[in-house]
Amino acid sequence: MILPRIDIDLRKIAHNVQQLKKLYGSKGINIIGVTKVVGGNPIIADVLVKNGIEILADSRISNIIKMRKAGIRAQYLLLRIPALSEAEEVIIHTHISLNSELAVLKKLSEYASRNHIVHKVVLMVELGDLREGIMPSEINTHVKEVLNLEGLALVGIGTNLACFGGISPDAHKMNELSSIVERLEEKFKITLAMVSGGNSANYNWFTSSKDAGRINSLRLGESIFLGREALCRKPIPGLFTDIFTLMAEVIEAKIKPSQPYGEVYQNANGDVPNFKNKGLMNRAVLAIGIQDIIVSGIVPKQNVAILGSSSDHIVIDNTRASLKVGDAVAFDLNYIALLRAFSTPHITKNTIDIYECASIL
Structure with missing residues (x-):
């Protein structure tokens, strides 16, 4: 067989997905399968879906197109906030996107209306890692605007931690996110179905907390594919790390x-x-x-x-x-x-x- 090559044990991926769904599901958290680290590989994506993953997330639209063309039936979430120049592709090829810029949201609304599509959006809130996210003091303005944009459905609030600044998604940060969600729901009389607390770095918070508050969704790649949490890279008990x-x-x-x-x-x-x-x-x-x-x-x-x-x-x-x-x-x-x-x-x-x-x- 041609070298160099990478050998991939699909049985171990299936096992990790099953175990993580059971683990996080014990506190009411749904896991989204992040496929960017495997380049949107359709064979691997199929394993995720067949083992109970309903939403696949990728930062590249080309990967999402590849999985959809291969017939992988799932909801597709654009993991990286959309560029203004790719707004039309986002509407055509994805079901959900993470957002933080009103200019982009307005452009998504324009293309969604034009294509008679209702596109789901999750607004990202900045909680200290300083990558993408709306400052908490400005979130009310963004929610108000989005609720008035045709073709868009505000389905959730999310945050990203640990990826850029290395900031831990600890109990304080997750409680803050839960509080923001509750204030928004009360102020605007809405229900936010998805509260996305982060990624594979959330494992330590999850295991040390009695309950998850309003957090009901995590975006997992490293935990699924490498069997590790993403703060200290320690193995998660019961998962394969040699896939x-x-x-x-x-x-x-x-x-x-x-x-x-x-x-x-x-x-x-x-x-x-x-x-x-x-x-x-x-x-x-x-x-x-x-x-x-x-x-x-x-x-x-x-x-x-x-x-x-x-x-x-x-x-x-x-x-x-x-x-x-x-x-x-x-x-x-x-x-x-x-x-x-x-x-x-x-x-x-x-x-x-x-x-x-x-x-x-």
């Missing part, structure tokens, strides 16, 4: 000096490297590089060590493994490496289904 394995082929294996020789300048990454002299070393070169993967986000499963990388190559210390040309090195991946792996066409995606058959995309 994905990256495989890369050895294309050279030779005994060479451990320290480059000659006058040193910047390398391909723009760094001035500094290697210790450890004498002669068994070194191997892999057919994968920073064009394909975030090298700092992968960890070898074999007894080798990454020495460095360039655009198309990773160089490893092969002393203990003694790999030969044609052998493969297996790696675990973190979230950002997984995101890059699914964003490149140069890595084969090999999904293994419940019947242990392989399907290549």
Whole structure:
């Protein structure tokens, strides 16, 4: 099979979805499956839907189109707030979007009315992480405007934490969000069906809180696919953390000096490297590089060590493994490496289904 490739265990994805639905459902929280980290892969999306995920969220409309064309039946949520220039595509291809800009909401209203569509919107509130979101002091104005826009249905309020500023979605933040929702419902005499408290970083809050307040929805990617919470990257009990394995082929294996020789300048990454002299070393070169993967986000499963990388190559210390040309090195991946792996066409995606058959995309 063509390398490099990423092996995907669909059985373990199904297990994680089932366990997370049971866990969060115990306090009335529905989980939305975030597909951006797997590039909107339709085979994986199908596993999510067949195991009870009703809403799929992605930050790229092209991924949503791919899943819809593959016949994956779900409600589709645009995870990244829409650009003004893509408003028409949002209306045509998605059912729900997260929003924070009135100019964009007005444009969504225009296209929704033109296409005789009622598009659902969730207004995002800024609670300290300083990525997207309406300042709490301005939320009343936005709600009032949206309620008067044709073609739009205000279905919820949400927030995002931990992604940009690393701010924890703790009890204080979640209580604040619940309070905002209750004030809005009372003031405008509305019911907000979706209160989206965040993402995989909400696990610690969830397990330490007696109840979830008004929070009834979370957007989960990392917890589903890597079995971890997203604050400290600790494994969640009962979940698989080894769903994905990256495989890369050895294309050279030779005994060479451990320290480059000659006058040193910047390398391909723009760094001035500094290697210790450890004498002669068994070194191997892999057919994968920073064009394909975030090298700092992968960890070898074999007894080798990454020495460095360039655009198309990773160089490893092969002393203990003694790999030969044609052998493969297996790696675990973190979230950002997984995101890059699914964003490149140069890595084969090999999904293994419940019947242990392989399907290549």
